[in-house]
Amino acid sequence: MVEYTNWRKSTRSSDSGQPNCVECRQTWRKSTRSSNTADADCVEARNTAAGFQVRDSKLGHESPVFDLSASDFTGLLRVADRD
Template sequence: MTGPWRKSSRSGGGTGSQCVETRHNLGEFQVRDSKLGDASPILDIPGTEFSALLADLKAGRLDN
């Protein structure tokens, strides 16, 4: 079963904000561009890889 799309509470809201939405789908996570909504391509990411991505983001390892 596919869960609802969720957007970060830190996204800033409003138009023009740069954020992605995620949802859980059959053991994987899906990610899309929140600005494009249903027109956005959807990336399927296995749960373990999604967890590793979140850990890297929280640790600042992907900051420019």
């Protein structure tokens, strides 16, 4: 499966027609607690300018993507660590 990710433009780039800009691709990172088996419960996350996004890796591009603030993501990690 090809992993499609969003491009993220540098905040120093202008919105003019010919800006000198750099774009970076945001990649999904799989939880280190996920195994490599096909039926593993997997969560993937990536950071964004506004915080973080999480999705179910088993669903890939069909998964809903949840936007979380940094504090909400930290809280999610804290609660998940208790299980």
